[in-house]
């Protein structure tokens with residue numbers, strides 16, 4: 001990527017050293033594997049929900065969620081792969097009708113969010 005190009009997420013993930021998930025949690029975070037666009041079986045969902053509970057206490061939850069929307073598999077940022085699939089699908093449908101100005105506004109908002117470390121505005 002050349003200079004002056006803005007990315008909407010941080011591919012370097014500098015927040016990673018503060019993560020709460022551990023290697024031994026991987027079976028929960030990647031339970032079921034399989035198709036990201038399918039609602040998981042109850043047993044698989046229960047494991048993924050356990051992983052989300054770990055995320056809920058993670059100090060870098062928002063940064064992780066912001067930068068992993070494109071991850072196809074696993075639980076990231078408190079969202080499982082099916083939830084991220086639904087979010088991407090909804091965004092894609094909406095974005096189809098966006099004007100150039102809306103795209104630019106979306107990018108600016110994401111950059112502001114990144115600068116605030118993933119915190120919504122008005123919160124410290």
Ligand code: SF4
Pocket residue numbers: 019020021054055056058059060061062064065075076077078
């Ligand atoms: S939010 Fe969840 S997946 Fe992301 S670093 Fe924290 S514990 Fe790991």
